[in-house]
Amino acid sequence: MDILKTEKVCFDIHNIHLCNDISITVKKGAFTGIIGPNGSGKSTFLKQVYGVLKPTSGVIFLRGEDISGLSNRKRAENMGVLAQENFTEFPFNVEEVTAMGRSMYHTLFQGENDTDKAIVSAVLKQVNMEDKRKQCYATLSGGEKQRVLLARALAQETKLLIMDEPTNHLDIGHQFQIMEFLKTLDMTILSAIHDLNLAARFCDYLILLHQGAILAQGTPKEVLTKEILRNVFHICAEMREQDGRIVIDFISSVHTANADHTAKGESGCS
DSSP, X not given: OOSEEEEEEEEEETTEEEEEEEEEEEOTTOEEEEXXXXXXSHHHHHHHHTTSSOOSEEEEEETTEEGGGSOHHHXXXXXXXXXXXXXXXXXXXXXXXXXXXXXGGSOTTOOXXXXXXXXXXXXXXXXXXXXXTTSBGGGSOHHHHXXXXXXXXXXXXXXXXXXXXXXXXXXXXXXXXXXXXXXXXXXXXXXXXXXXXXHHHHOSEEEEEETTEEEEEEOHHHHOOHHHHHHTSOEEEEEEEETTEEEEEEEEEHXXXXXXXXXXXXXXXX
8 A cells, every 4th residue: 555645636725726636656665755946836735745735626645544534643643744834933942842743642641751752862863963952942053953853753653754845954964964864764755855966866756846736757867857957947957877876967057058058159058
């Protein structure tokens, strides 16, 4: 059984089509990336998957069940989420924020047990935040907050992780650390990714959204072509392989290339 599947998911607001007939299948154990230019519908689609938005039409299945019929607790038991926007300044320390990921396993008046504490400690160590476990969350840098929120999602101990730009606010070193760490997890991951080279390096499968619809999907090599980069992202680039993965060498914007070549009486990037 596919762990996550969507069928003809659409989302409209004020007669504007933000998502159009999006049908995907997320294979168990795969790292699936959603890519696309700004405004292509990545975040809107993911918000429907994790329940913040309700599709205008279409169905989303989680382990074969229509998620519209699942309780919030049932979703949380099966799906960890790291959203892109999180403006809440929690009045708690790092350890307490991470422990929120364990809340679904307890009734309202139950406290943490030894298992919860061990899991919280383990995930904080995994995201390199164990040394700041007692620091107030509000005093952290943007990148540190992102790592704590990832730890909170991991503390849920689900087998499916939904992420919207997980490397947002992180410097290049921590971007790679987080992505390398995610690849070690025994989890199914669906994530919107802004950086195309990170997507090419770490994702098993890519879904390209453009103007709210799926334009292409497949392996990074199948999706990340010179033509797509030119026509969708308006970038001139060359593609090469390194260690079996695609690497994109960006050259210039299409606009700059066309202007330069026009001045020389030549055609634009190809």
